[in-house]
Amino acid sequence: MELEKEIKLIAEKARQAKYSLRRANSEQKNQVLEKIAQLLLERQEAILSANQKDLEQGKERGLSSALLDRLRLTPERISSMAEGVKELVKLEDPVGKITSIWKRPNGLLVGRMRIPLGVIFMIYEARPNVTIESASLCLKSGNAIILRGGSEAFNSNLALGEIITDALSQLGLDPASVQVVPTTDRKAVDILLRMEDYIDLVIPRGGEQLIRKVVEQSRIPVLKHYKGVCHIFVDREADLNKAREICYNAKVQRPSVCNAMETLLVDEEVAEKFLPEMAKKLESAGVEIRGCEKTCQLIPQAKPAMEQDWYEEYLDLILAVRVVKGIEEAIEHIQKYGSDHTEAIITENYSRAMEFIQRVDSSSVMVNASTRFSDGFQYGLGAEIGISTTRLHAYGPMGLEELTVCKFIVLGDGQIREK
Amino acid sequence: MELEKEIKLIAEKARQAKYSLRRANSEQKNQVLEKIAQLLLERQEAILSANQKDLEQGKERGLSSALLDRLRLTPERISSMAEGVKELVKLEDPVGKITSIWKRPNGLLVGRMRIPLGVIFMIYEARPNVTIESASLCLKSGNAIILRGGSEAFNSNLALGEIITDALSQLGLDPASVQVVPTTDRKAVDILLRMEDYIDLVIPRGGEQLIRKVVEQSRIPVLKHYKGVCHIFVDREADLNKAREICYNAKVQRPSVCNAMETLLVDEEVAEKFLPEMAKKLESAGVEIRGCEKTCQLIPQAKPAMEQDWYEEYLDLILAVRVVKGIEEAIEHIQKYGSDHTEAIITENYSRAMEFIQRVDSSSVMVNASTRFSDGFQYGLGAEIGISTTRLHAYGPMGLEELTVCKFIVLGDGQIREK
Numbered sequence: 001m002e003l004e005k006e007i008k009l010i011a012e013k014a015r016q017a018k019y020s021l022r023r024a025n026s027e028q029k030n031q032v033l034e035k036i037a038q039l040l041l042e043r044q045e046a047i048l049s050a051n052q053k054d055l056e057q058g059k060e061r062g063l064s065s066a067l068l069d070r071l072r073l074t075p076e077r078i079s080s081m082a083e084g085v086k087e088l089v090k091l092e093d094p095v096g097k098i099t100s101i102w103k104r105p106n107g108l109l110v111g112r113m114r115i116p117l118g119v120i121f122m123i124y125e126a127r128p129n130v131t132i133e134s135a136s137l138c139l140k141s142g143n144a145i146i147l148r149g150g151s152e153a154f155n156s157n158l159a160l161g162e163i164i165t166d167a168l169s170q171l172g173l174d175p176a177s178v179q180v181v182p183t184t185d186r187k188a189v190d191i192l193l194r195m196e197d198y199i200d201l202v203i204p205r206g207g208e209q210l211i212r213k214v215v216e217q218s219r220i221p222v223l224k225h226y227k228g229v230c231h232i233f234v235d236r237e238a239d240l241n242k243a244r245e246i247c248y249n250a251k252v253q254r255p256s257v258c259n260a261m262e263t264l265l266v267d268e269e270v271a272e273k274f275l276p277e278m279a280k281k282l283e284s285a286g287v288e289i290r291g292c293e294k295t296c297q298l299i300p301q302a303k304p305a306m307e308q309d310w311y312e313e314y315l316d317l318i319l320a321v322r323v324v325k326g327i328e329e330a331i332e333h334i335q336k337y338g339s340d341h342t343e344a345i346i347t348e349n350y351s352r353a354m355e356f357i358q359r360v361d362s363s364s365v366m367v368n369a370s371t372r373f374s375d376g377f378q379y380g381l382g383a384e385i386g387i388s389t390t391r392l393h394a395y396g397p398m399g400l401e402e403l404t405v406c407k408f409i410v411l412g413d414g415q416i417r418e419k
Numbered sequence: 420m421e422l423e424k425e426i427k428l429i430a431e432k433a434r435q436a437k438y439s440l441r442r443a444n445s446e447q448k449n450q451v452l453e454k455i456a457q458l459l460l461e462r463q464e465a466i467l468s469a470n471q472k473d474l475e476q477g478k479e480r481g482l483s484s485a486l487l488d489r490l491r492l493t494p495e496r497i498s499s500m501a502e503g504v505k506e507l508v509k510l511e512d513p514v515g516k517i518t519s520i521w522k523r524p525n526g527l528l529v530g531r532m533r534i535p536l537g538v539i540f541m542i543y544e545a546r547p548n549v550t551i552e553s554a555s556l557c558l559k560s561g562n563a564i565i566l567r568g569g570s571e572a573f574n575s576n577l578a579l580g581e582i583i584t585d586a587l588s589q590l591g592l593d594p595a596s597v598q599v600v601p602t603t604d605r606k607a608v609d610i611l612l613r614m615e616d617y618i619d620l621v622i623p624r625g626g627e628q629l630i631r632k633v634v635e636q637s638r639i640p641v642l643k644h645y646k647g648v649c650h651i652f653v654d655r656e657a658d659l660n661k662a663r664e665i666c667y668n669a670k671v672q673r674p675s676v677c678n679a680m681e682t683l684l685v686d687e688e689v690a691e692k693f694l695p696e697m698a699k700k701l702e703s704a705g706v707e708i709r710g711c712e713k714t715c716q717l718i719p720q721a722k723p724a725m726e727q728d729w730y731e732e733y734l735d736l737i738l739a740v741r742v743v744k745g746i747e748e749a750i751e752h753i754q755k756y757g758s759d760h761t762e763a764i765i766t767e768n769y770s771r772a773m774e775f776i777q778r779v780d781s782s783s784v785m786v787n788a789s790t791r792f793s794d795g796f797q798y799g800l801g802a803e804i805g806i807s808t809t810r811l812h813a814y815g816p817m818g819l820e821e822l823t824v825c826k827f828i829v830l831g832d833g834q835i836r837e838k
Contacts, residue, residue, distance in 0.1 A: 145433030249835035369831030393812035416668035
């Protein structure tokens with residue numbers, strides 16, 4: 001009951017901040033961002049010592065070294081956070097922009113104006129830099145945010161949260177615009193997910209299990225992606241050199257992320273010419289291949305793929321490979337097994353490139369490019385708070401604009417409605 | 420278990436239709452709309468006789484005459500449905516439109532392309548014309564739709580659904596693009612609301628209770644508005660004649676709809692000059708006034724308003740009236756009691772008009788116009804499937820464009836990612 005009260009107070013303060021933030025203009029918001037960058041550098045030691053606590057507790061709790069590395073802050077990582085915040089200052093503030101306005105026969109001017117989404121509740125896992133990134137993006141776009149990081153990063157997140165709150169206070173903005181949930185009690189999340197009257201949007205970032213749990217419980221709209229099972233389809237008219245470079249890049253350059261290729265589809269007409277050499281290149285980087293029957297005939301070292309492999313997000317140096325009859329079967333495969341994240345076709349054929357672009361409705365669809373480009377920074381959005389594979393509001397990488405919605409504005413001079 | 424199977428089949432067929440509909444171009448979709456309009460007129464008798472069954476059962480079940488009237492179809496209402504469908508033909512098809520495209524330093528072209536939302540599940544109450552309107556809007560925007568109307572209109576909806584299915588079949592499109600749930604069993608809704616792998620969006624239209632129940636149960640994103648507690652604020656520099664015309668129109672012209680005014684806020688500086696005459700005008704139309712203390716002093720016939728009145732959507736000839744100290748108190752009132760639907764300021768003062776437009780973040784914000792204009796047709800969207808007060812995806816009246824989302828398209832010539 002105590003917790004319930006405490007959490008409700010956080011939600012109420014966030015709702016109040018949502019209104020007060022609407023009075024801050026772009027300049028004021030940018031000043032806060034500059035101040036956050038400054039304080040991050042000035043208070044480096046306090047951040048590092050809070051982080052040290054988390055690291056020690058993490059070791060005691062037996063966290064893997066990969067996880068400890070994600071958790072670890074260093075002077076370099078802190079400077080890079082500060083740089084990221086400063087970059088945001090340069091971006092255009094979307095709030096208040098009138099995206100279109102038109103005149104009705106009765107003289108009414110009707111338009112759409114961008115406004116913040118309101119109060120965002122962000123749930124995420126180990127990396128503490130997400131605290132700074134998400135808070136800065138929300139501030140710039142006028143949203144109040146409630147942050148709930150992983151319990152492993154609890155002390156680091158509190159220290160970072162304090163910096164943001166201080167920056168807000170020093171510049172006269174509502175410090176409740178950014179709140180870090182001050183407890184690791186999991187019940188706090190359950191309570192917040194029911195507060196639909198206070199919170200406008202939930203963004204969970206983390207493993208599929210975490211996200212499914214949030215969707216299950218939440219009465220508030222959730223923007224999320226469960227996983228990225230990205231496909232590349234090598235068409236019969238692909239430039240096979242381009243295809244090999246792109247596939248290698250998409251699988252090997254950073255296999256642990258959601259926009260890495262997980263399944264390679266190859267048109268049967270070029271499979272023989274393409275696959276053995278591709279396999280050699282991939283194997284030189286340590287990639288294990290799990291193939292369909294035809295693939296296994298062409299690549300003796302390949303293991304046979306099970307049905308489950310086509311659904312798998314390996315996030316590792318493993319690749320599922322399937323030979324298909326052509327673009328139709330490739331699209332059917334993507335529709336059945338895909339995750340709506342990112343798919344690419346490699347082809348020199350104009351009509352099939354257009355067909356792929358038009359019929360595949362994943363959040364990113366590419367021609368002759370690596371799936372690794374599916375990213376807010378790479379697309380030139382300037383920032384990214386996450387990737388959505390929910391076909392609502394935002395689909396694909398989400399930047400500042402995706403943290404806003406348009407309201408209608410109507411400018412009249414006394415019009416009334418006749419019927 | 421039988422029902423579960425039957426419903427799952429509907430969802431699977433809808434998901435299949437979502438893909439097959441993507442192959443239909445605008446011309447084919449328009450031909451289906453023309454055919455629906457034609458069949459509506461040709462099969463008028465079948466529709467009327469199905470509707471007759473519903474009306475008889477409704478009378479037996481003791482439906483109110485207002486409800487029976489909403490349920491009733493006539494030759495005129497059927498022609499007007501057909502006209503509505505034909506109007507849609509003229510509107511631009513949003514699907515496939517590239518809304519913006521830009522070039523990255525590495526030569527990649529990155530753009531956004533409009534695509535359908537996918538499978539929409541629509542839940543609504545008595546009026547059978549919603550069946551035709553929603554189905555046509557979804558078809559035009561390339562969405563598959565599952566329709567679940569009120570049980571009172573079951574036979575009418577089945578007859579209308581059959582027309583749509585026939586039109587689709589006759590023109591070679593997937594008849595499962597539009598499916599009417601063939602049972603009045605309420606469990607069917609519960610089952611569908613859990614099918615997040617098949618359905619992309621739920622749109623409930625009806626009373627607040629119905630909508631709250633849907634939000635409670637659904638694991639699928641829901642676009643909705645609970646209620647419309649629309650406010651008009653009469654500023655101290657309002658043109659009081661305009662103000663009286665607009666307020667009268669907003670309250671009296673059609674009190675039973677969500678964009679009618681429910682609360683009138685008046686700046687204390689003009690209350691004495693404005694309210695007594697306004698009250699006379701409203702009372703001549705039979706409006707009951709529930710006022711704050713000051714209002715009751717100025718309007719002797721007014722009843723005192725309770726706290727609950729400020730939250731109320733009367734949908735009737737009742738108006739809550741409050742005298743406020745100025746724009747600040749008006750905005751605070753709207754933030755506390757409002758429903759994010761539609762609010763208007765009446766003023767000749769430029770700065771306060773701009774302040775109201777910028778600080779009030781309801782889905783429609785107006786200056787010197789009647790709240791009754793808050794409507795997709797009045798805004799020139801050409802059609803409306805509903806109004807959203809969820810600050811996500813669509814906020815305000817939803818037309819064809821709001822039934823789409825943008826995916827990213829990336830056109831490359833072999834780019835790979837370096838880091």
